[in-house]
Amino acid sequence: MSHVMNTYSRLPVAFTHGQGVWLWDAQGKRYLDALGGIAVNTLGHAHPRLTQTLAAQAGRLIHTSNIYRITEQETLADKLAAISGMDKIFFCNSGCEANEAAIKIARLCAKGRGIENPAIVVMEKAFHGRTLATLSATGSRKVQAGFEPLVSGFIRVPYDDLEAVRQVAQHNRNVVALLVEPIQGEGGINVAHFDYLKGLRELCDQYQWLLMLDEIQCGLGRTGKWFVYQHAGFLPDVVTLAKGLAGGVPIGACLARGAAAEVFKPGNHGSTFGGNPFACAAALTTLEVIEQNKLLDNATRVGDAIRAGLAEALAGAKGVVAIRGMGLMLGIELDRPCNELVQRALDAGLLINVTADKIVRLLPPLILSQDEARQLVDMLCALIRDFLSQPAAAH
């Protein structure tokens, strides 16, 4: 019996090592990793540049404390500011912590404006994490059930529906911010229209709300630009990052601009490990390799090829509802629950995931090559066709 707490229903496999987009188990079986640790392994596995940085940094300095200056953190903040258009960055260790920081910024901002009971607009089907505040912001009863009382101060609206937000704005004077994923990940790879996002920017300006984007899953190059908001052509006030930022080393970041960047003062927020030299060195190398190896372009090119390949191979397949996403953040919606596809893919040597019951999700490393993409499409489409060809009762 394992002494690990029972928080995940785990697949019956453990990997011993990886190389590029491939993983191996103890029996020597090889798997194509089309999930990348759920959008974490930006550079795949055992990337020589990242390995070298980690070894060198561990040999030099792993951790000091945020009560001292940290050169690697300052350099990473400069780099993130340059690629994002944001002004200041708070570092932590995970996505939920980055969102906690964003929520605290919004609340402190409200107090500064004399709003005693502030509210943040959040979305149906959103996922923002599993701490008490972030699960309260999350739009899934499954995530919240059992943890009541939830943190108050969130107003929920349907996703990608500007009119719903306008209604809230007209009827609620306590709103101080809006938190949204430009592409919902856990919610089913739901891509917001760019006009909607731009409309949110205008509403937030009009009502003096902070526009806070959770780009923890969709950001950092996966869609072909550093951030999804850059496709839409505007700047948010706050952006949260984690997952792929340091290629697998735990890190989170809350980026803020303008007044939002100046809200926190010493004593308002903190994190023991946040922004330590080891994690920041890993992030700096990850960003450098993304740039030097032109992985943003690669994400667009290879992502487009996968979409085209899926569309062709699944054309006419009854039961495929939609193929959607951007770059290397892709979802294939089926007309029925398809969780068992995950085990079938594992058996076939392919790592995928199913989210929101019916959506096969792909979040491969950004280094995926065209040839590997073809293998992915071939394997996956055979599995989906086979799955869909069985009578519905079998599922």
Ligand SMILES: Cc1ncc(COP(=O)(O)O)c(C=O)c1O
């Ligand atoms: C969009 C989004 N926000 C927040 C989180 C929470 O991140 P973490 O698990 O690092 O706390 C996730 C994780 O899946 C996510 O996809």
